[in-house]
Amino acid sequence: MTRVRVAVVGLGYWGPQLVRNLYESPHAELAAVCDARPEALAPLARRYPGVRQATDLGEILADPEIEAVVVATPISTHYPLARAALESGKHTFVEKPLAGSLEEASELVAVATKLDLVLMPGHTFLYSPPVHAIRNLIASGELGEIYFVSTSRVNLGLHQSDASVIWDLGPHDFSILSYWLQEPPVRVSALSRGCVMPETPDVAFIQLEYASGVIANVELAWLAPSKLRRTTVVGSHKMVVYDDTSVEPVRVFDSGVNLPDPATFGEYRLSYRTGDIVSPRVAVAEPLELELEDFCTAIRTGSPLRSTPALGVEVVRIVEAAERSLAEGARVTVPDAAPPVGSRSA
Numbered sequence: 001m002t003r004v005r006v007a008v009v010g011l012g013y014w015g016p017q018l019v020r021n022l023y024e025s026p027h028a029e030l031a032a033v034c035d036a037r038p039e040a041l042a043p044l045a046r047r048y049p050g051v052r053q054a055t056d057l058g059e060i061l062a063d064p065e066i067e068a069v070v071v072a073t074p075i076s077t078h079y080p081l082a083r084a085a086l087e088s089g090k091h092t093f094v095e096k097p098l099a100g101s102l103e104e105a106s107e108l109v110a111v112a113t114k115l116d117l118v119l120m121p122g123h124t125f126l127y128s129p130p131v132h133a134i135r136n137l138i139a140s141g142e143l144g145e146i147y148f149v150s151t152s153r154v155n156l157g158l159h160q161s162d163a164s165v166i167w168d169l170g171p172h173d174f175s176i177l178s179y180w181l182q183e184p185p186v187r188v189s190a191l192s193r194g195c196v197m198p199e200t201p202d203v204a205f206i207q208l209e210y211a212s213g214v215i216a217n218v219e220l221a222w223l224a225p226s227k228l229r230r231t232t233v234v235g236s237h238k239m240v241v242y243d244d245t246s247v248e249p250v251r252v253f254d255s256g257v258n259l260p261d262p263a264t265f266g267e268y269r270l271s272y273r274t275g276d277i278v279s280p281r282v283a284v285a286e287p288l289e290l291e292l293e294d295f296c297t298a299i300r301t302g303s304p305l306r307s308t309p310a311l312g313v314e315v316v317r318i319v320e321a322a323e324r325s326l327a328e329g330a331r332v333t334v335p336d337a338a339p340p341v342g343s344r345s346a
């Protein structure tokens with residue numbers, strides 16, 4: 001497989017991580033980097049000599065040698081930059097969320113489909129080995145029927161200038177939940193507060209309901225004394241605790257409650273089971289490396305992406321539903337997903 005010639009646009013907090021991974025990847029050739037701020041380019045000139053630099057994406061898009069563009073700019077710029085990249089014939093990877101509105105996200109998928117280009121949303125956690133391991137535990141039936149999921153993603157900062165905590169951190173949990181449960185939520189209710197800047201929510205509690213009966217609670221905050229990435233999945237057979245900050249990120253609890261005969265419930269004859277706690281061995285791999293490999297392989301071979309554009313659209317749909325719930329102060333229905341688009345970008 002020949003290496004894909006890639007350019008990265010946006011070299012703020014996250015872009016340099018993508019740059020490093022592409023530079024080291026056997027599947028990609030880091031051909032160019034771009035940022036509107038020259039001071040963001042300067043340190044990369046020292047670290048990656050020979051890699052072309054630009055302050056205007058137009059220069060990069062005009063280069064026929066560049067096959068793919070990775071967009072790591074603020075959310076409000078995802079749509080115009082990704083659209084311009086696609087319309088210049090470049091395969092396009094867009095950091096999460098795919099776009100700043102459902103309409104924009106759907107439009108990007110339509111453009112990519114029409115031009116037969118790979119469009120990939122950067123839902124990095126789908127490539128995290130613990131997340132993938134839990135997906136397998138759920139899919140194999142080991143946990144039994146999934147009852148509920150509760151998750152906390154909180155830390156101090158980074159406050160974003162153009163997005164709420166729901167747009168910033170929500171896509172991580174919404175993409176993980178959709179990947180695990182393999183179904184979209186049907187109803188969403190949200191509560192949030194802008195503690196530091198009243199116009200920008202920096203804490204949010206979001207509840208999701210699924211057609212299968214699963215319920216989920218997602219706590220997001222840029223205001224917390226310490227970093228917490230903790231998710232509990234409770235099933236009828238077993239329970240899982242996923243702690244992304246722990247050396248044992250996945251712990252499976254053989255715990256549960258049995259109700260032998262529902263007719264005797266009044267007598268409270270429940271039996272509680274607290275069995276073994278197992279910490280399965282989880283591969284050590286950098287999710288970003290696996291994610292970018294998936295992007296390059298899809299470009300070269302047409303293989304299906306794990307982080308599909310359809311998921312990118314679904315995540316934006318959930319974020320918008322949460323925003324609508326906040327605006328209306330109500331529990332809202334998530335609109336139905338459009339039928340999947342049958343192409344490389346579906």
Ligand SMILES: NC(=O)c1ccc[n+]([C@@H]2O[C@H](COP(=O)([O-])OP(=O)(O)OC[C@H]3O[C@@H](n4cnc5c(N)ncnc54)[C@H](O)[C@@H]3O)[C@@H](O)[C@H]2O)c1
Pocket residue numbers: 009010011012013014015034035036037040055056057071072073074075077081095096097122123124168
């Ligand atoms: N996958 C993850 O885990 C993860 C983690 C953090 C951030 N992100 C995503 O990465 C993206 C960037 O986030 P960030 O925190 O790095 O933002 P940032 O504000 O730190 O950096 C954005 C950079 O984009 C540049 N930029 C803006 N408009 C531009 C344009 N038109 N042309 C060229 N450069 C332009 C800015 O100068 C800045 O250097 C966001 O979409 C965010 O959601 C993803």
